[in-house]
Amino acid sequence: MPSAGSASADVGTSLLRLGGLVALFAATAALVALLLRWVTGELQLNRLARRRLREEPPPAVDPAPRPAGSADRRPAAAGHHPVGRRVPGSRPAPTPAPRPRRPLQLVAADVRRLTRELSMVPGGMPMARRRGLLAAYDDVLIEAAELLEVPHQLTSVSPANRELERLRLIASLEAAGLVVAG
Numbered sequence: 001m002p003s004a005g006s007a008s009a010d011v012g013t014s015l016l017r018l019g020g021l022v023a024l025f026a027a028t029a030a031l032v033a034l035l036l037r038w039v040t041g042e043l044q045l046n047r048l049a050r051r052r053l054r055e056e057p058p059p060a061v062d063p064a065p066r067p068a069g070s071a072d073r074r075p076a077a078a079g080h081h082p083v084g085r086r087v088p089g090s091r092p093a094p095t096p097a098p099r100p101r102r103p104l105q106l107v108a109a110d111v112r113r114l115t116r117e118l119s120m121v122p123g124g125m126p127m128a129r130r131r132g133l134l135a136a137y138d139d140v141l142i143e144a145a146e147l148l149e150v151p152h153q154l155t156s157v158s159p160a161n162r163e164l165e166r167l168r169l170i171a172s173l174e175a176a177g178l179v180v181a182g
Contacts, residue, residue, distance in 0.1 A: 104147050108178055110140045115180060138162075141169050148176045 114137040121130060138154055145152045150172045157165045170180055 101147065102143070104144075104178075107140060107144045107147060108180075111137075111144055111173075111178070111180055114140055138166070141166065141173070144173055144178060145169060148173060148178060150176050 114133065118133055118137060121133070142152060142154055144150075145154075150169070152165070152169045152172070154162065154165050154169055174180055
């Protein structure tokens with residue numbers, strides 16, 4: 001049976017070995033991290049950044065801050081707060097850039113395709129997919145109406161009356177010469 005002194009010596013040497021293994025693992029991890037930084041070029045970039053900071057003079061600092069009511073201060077621009085923040089609603093929203101127009105044949109083909117898809121919607125189709133199809137159908141109908149210069153209110157009517165407006169718009173597009181069913 002081992003004595004108490006030899007047991008504590010064994011524990012001490014195993015703790016020493018464990019500490020050595022942890023130190024070896026930490027040194028290996030640090031060496032791998034350093035090697036990765038060298039391979040990716042990060043070390044070179046850090047060295048160049050430090051050199052650039054040494055060579056560039058520090059930015060000039062204004063010796064005395066100006067008082068808030070200084071006489072040489074510019075007046076506030078129109079639509080801006082005197083402190084520099086923009087006043088909400090002072091400028092109109094920028095007009096969106098006009099989209100390039102697709103040929104009428106492509107738009108008509110999309111109208112016919114979406115008409116067929118909507119007529120064959122299965123009963124168990126998720127509502128999100130049906131709403132997506134209707135939104136795409138509305139977009140294509142609006143595009144066709146703009147190309148044929150047919151007036152429409154599809155974007156301004158309430159969702160409850162939108163189906164009626166779709167039917168009216170389809171009839172107007174057919175009267176203008178667009179083949180919707182086919």
